[in-house]
Amino acid sequence: xxxxxxxxxxxxxSFSLHLRRLVGKTVTVLPRGARGxxxxxxxxxxxxxxxxxxxxxxxxxxxxxxxxxxxxFLLGVAAxxxxxxxxxxxxxxxxGGEGSLLAVLPELQAAEKEKSELTRQERRKQHFKLHSSxxxxxxPYMTPRDFLESLTQDELRPCEHEFLDDKMVSNILKKTPxxxxxxxxxxxxxxxxxxxxxxxxLFLITALIESRRQFEVAFKMIDVDRSDYIDLQExxxxxxxVTKQKDPKEQKLPKTTLTTFLFGSWGNQKLYxxxxxxxxxxxxxxxxxxxxxxxxxxSPTISEEDFARILLRHTAWDLDPVLDRLRTRLRRRRxxxxxxxxxxxxxxxxxxxxxNTLDDFAVAMTMYTxxxxxxxxxxFGRAAHVCIGVPLDQTFxxxxxxxxxxxxxxxxxYREFLAVMKNWKLRGFKMKQQKQHGPWAEFKTCVxxxxxxx
Numbered sequence: 001x002x003x004x005x006x007x008x009x010x011x012x013x014s015f016s017l018h019l020r021r022l023v024g025k026t027v028t029v030l031p032r033g034a035r036g037x038x039x040x041x042x043x044x045x046x047x048x049x050x051x052x053x054x055x056x057x058x059x060x061x062x063x064x065x066x067x068x069x070x071x072x073f074l075l076g077v078a079a080x081x082x083x084x085x086x087x088x089x090x091x092x093x094x095x096g097g098e099g100s101l102l103a104v105l106p107e108l109q110a111a112e113k114e115k116s117e118l119t120r121q122e123r124r125k126q127h128f129k130l131h132s133s134x135x136x137x138x139x140p141y142m143t144p145r146d147f148l149e150s151l152t153q154d155e156l157r158p159c160e161h162e163f164l165d166d167k168m169v170s171n172i173l174k175k176t177p178x179x180x181x182x183x184x185x186x187x188x189x190x191x192x193x194x195x196x197x198x199x200x201x202l203f204l205i206t207a208l209i210e211s212r213r214q215f216e217v218a219f220k221m222i223d224v225d226r227s228d229y230i231d232l233q234e235x236x237x238x239x240x241x242v243t244k245q246k247d248p249k250e251q252k253l254p255k256t257t258l259t260t261f262l263f264g265s266w267g268n269q270k271l272y273x274x275x276x277x278x279x280x281x282x283x284x285x286x287x288x289x290x291x292x293x294x295x296x297x298x299s300p301t302i303s304e305e306d307f308a309r310i311l312l313r314h315t316a317w318d319l320d321p322v323l324d325r326l327r328t329r330l331r332r333r334r335x336x337x338x339x340x341x342x343x344x345x346x347x348x349x350x351x352x353x354x355x356n357t358l359d360d361f362a363v364a365m366t367m368y369t370x371x372x373x374x375x376x377x378x379x380f381g382r383a384a385h386v387c388i389g390v391p392l393d394q395t396f397x398x399x400x401x402x403x404x405x406x407x408x409x410x411x412x413x414y415r416e417f418l419a420v421m422k423n424w425k426l427r428g429f430k431m432k433q434q435k436q437h438g439p440w441a442e443f444k445t446c447v448x449x450x451x452x453x454x
Contacts, residue, residue: 128201133192135161136169136253142196144187144257147204152290154313169195169253176260179275184285186261194257202243203258207280208287209425210242211356215280218242219273229270232263288352292345301342304330304399311403314424322403329402347396350388355425357387358418365414375412377401 131150132140140161142150149157164172175193177186187194196204207215218241222234230238255267262279263269295306302310305323312319354361364383368375377397385391401410404417 136164144190144194184282200258203239206242229272232267353388360387375414
C-alpha cells in the first residue's frame with residue numbers, strides 16, 4: 001500500500017514520480033550521509049518504474065517481469081542502506097551537536113511561528129480595511145454594521161470610504177447610547193452610527209473567541225487595588241493583553257464608540273467587572289443570533305445540514321460530500337415519519353461556548369488518546385460537560401460525530417475536529433485547514449479501508 005497507492009493503479013501517477021514525491025518529503029530532514037542513499041533510491045525507483053511499465057506491455061518470454069524484479073531488488077538495497085545510515089546516526093542526532101536536527105529544529109519552529117503570526121496579523125489588518133466604511137486622518141475605521149458583517153457575511157458589501165473630520169467624529173460619538181442601555185442588540189441598534197478603531201476590532205474579536213476565564217485573569221491582573229472596577233487607562237492595558245498587539249497609530253483617535261459606551265462621553269466612568277462581563281456575553285449572544293438566524297428563517301431550530309454549513313464555512317472542506325454523508329446517516333438513524341429534529345439556539349450557544357474553551361477540551365481528548373482509547377460519543381459528551389459545565393444534548397453530539405466521522409466507524413477524528421474548530425472560531429483568520437492529499441494520506445486511507453473490509 002505504501003509503494004503502490006490507488007493512484008498508480010488508476011494510471012494517474014507513475015511509480016517513479018510517486019517515489020520521488022516520497023523522497024522529496026523525506027530527504028530535506030535527513031542527515032547528509034543518508035540523503036545520498038535516499039536519492040539513489042529515487043534514481044533506482046525511476047529505473048524500476050520504467051521496467052514496471054515495460055513489463056505491463058511485454059507479452060513474450062517474461063523478460064519484463066525479470067527486469068522489474070531486478071529494479072525492485074536494487075530499490076530495496078538502496079532504501080535499506082539509507083535506513084541503516086539513519087540508525088547509525090541516531091546518537092549524533094540525540095546529542096544535539098553540530099549538524100544535529102535537535103540543534104536546528106527550535107530555530108526553525110520559532111521562525112515558522114513568527115511567520116505564521118505575522119501572516120495572521122496581516123490578514124486581520126487587510127480584513128479590517130476591506131470592511132471599513134470610514135477614513136479618519138489616513139486610518140480606516142469601522143461602523144458597528146461593518147463589524148457584524150465582517151463576521152457573518154460571505155460576500156463583501158460594496159462601499160466607499162467616507163472621509164471624516166473632527167466635527168463629524170464628535171457628532172457620531174454623541175449618539176453613543178449609555179451603558180445602562182446595553183443589550184444583545186446593541187450593535188444592531190447602533191448599526192451605521194458608530195466608529196470603531198482597529199484596536200477595538202481586535203478586542204471585540206478576542207471577546208468572541210476566548211473563554212470568560214481569560215478575561216477574568218486579565219481583569220484581576222489590571223485591577224491591582226482589588227476595587228472590582230477599572231478606568232479607561234486600565235482598559236487599554238486589557239486590550240493590549242488580550243489582543244497581544246500595541247499599535248501607536250491608534251492614538252490618532254483617542255475616543256471611539258466602544259470606549260464612549262463603556263466609560264462615558266468624558267471617559268471618566270468606572271467599569272465594574274459585572275458590567276464588563278455582561279458586555280462580553282451580550283456581544284457573543286448577538287453575533288450567535290445573527291449566525292443562527294441566517295439559516296433559521298425565524299424558526300426556533302436549524303437543520304443538521306445548516307449546522308454543518310455553519311461549522312465548515314471558514315474551512316477548505318468540500319461541503320457537498322459532507323452533506324450527502326450526513327443526510328444518509330440521519331435517514332438511517334431515524335425514520336422519515338419522525339421528521340427533522342433540528343438544533344435549537346441554546347444547543348448552538350452551548351457548542352459555541354465549548355469552542356471558546358477548546359484548549360481545555362483538547363487536553364481532555366488527549367487523556368483518552370494517551371490511554372489508548374478511541375473517542376466515542378460518550379467520551380466526547382463527558383469532556384464537553386467538564387469544560388462548559390452543562391451537558392450537551394445527545395442528539396446534538398451524534399450530529400457532530402456524523403459530520404466528522406469520515407470512516408463511519410463511530411469514532412471521532414478529534415485532531416481534525418480541533419483543527420477545523422480552531423479555524424472556525426477564528427472566523428477564517430488562521431490559514432484554512434486543507435484536507436490531506438498525497439502518497440502518505442493515500443496509504444493510510446487504503447489501510448483503513450482494507451481493515452474495515454476484513
